[in-house]
Amino acid sequence: MATLRHNHTLLLSLLLTLLVQIHHSKSSELVTESSIHDLLKSKGLPVGLFPKEVESFTLYDTGLLEVFLRGPCLTKFDTMAFYESTIRANLSYGGLTGVEGLSQEELFLWLPVKDIIVDDPKSGLILFDIGLAHKQLSLSLFEDPPDCKSDKSEGVLSLKNKSRKEIGFHAQM
Structure with missing residues (x-):
């Protein structure tokens, strides 16, 4: 018994x-949109925040968004932007906060993008928080998903450091 x-x-x-x-x-997982670009649009964000090279993404019910690229790559908006293979952020209507895996070149330095916010779509502006400063850009820069360059022969990290080397700064590793 x-x-x-x-x-x-x-x-x-x-x-x-x-x-x-x-x-x-x-x-x-709460993914209902067919592409990352559709998801961004449904959340009041421009479709060109992520490059065409997105392989997949996951949106969790907590709001955490994970975006997976084919590999690290560089693109250009107003300045150069570097995407790691995986980008994470908290997605809410009009914003990506706590961004990890995206950095932007400013004055020959690579600064991590922390937040991306569209407060008022009618203003035509998007705000990038890069830690030391808040940068307002035109939403028109993000109308279309950009192509992202990942030159395997040269290596993406050397591409990222190329502009520093051209002016005499060398990455210390």
Whole structure:
């Protein structure tokens, strides 16, 4: 009789664990848009914030957005921008906050982009928080997803440091 209760308890515990795992896996992803660019548009952001080279993305119910590229790459808006292979941010209507994996060249330095905010779409401006400063750019710079260069022969990191080397600054690693 004790063995039967033990088996019953064990089976009930396993079933409960399985149900919790199924619920967690179904509630952890809430992707309904077909592309990252559609998702951005539905959240009041310009479609050109991420390059054409996005392979996939995941939006969790917590608002965390993970964007996966084919590899690290460079593109240009008003200045050069560097995307790592994975970019993470908290997505809300009109904003990407706590951005990780995106940096922008400013005065020969690469500064991490922390937040990207569109407060008022009618203003035609988008705000980039690069830590030391807030930079307002025209939304028109982000109308189309940019092409992103990842030159394997030269290496993306050397491309990122190229402008520094051209003026005499060398990356210290």
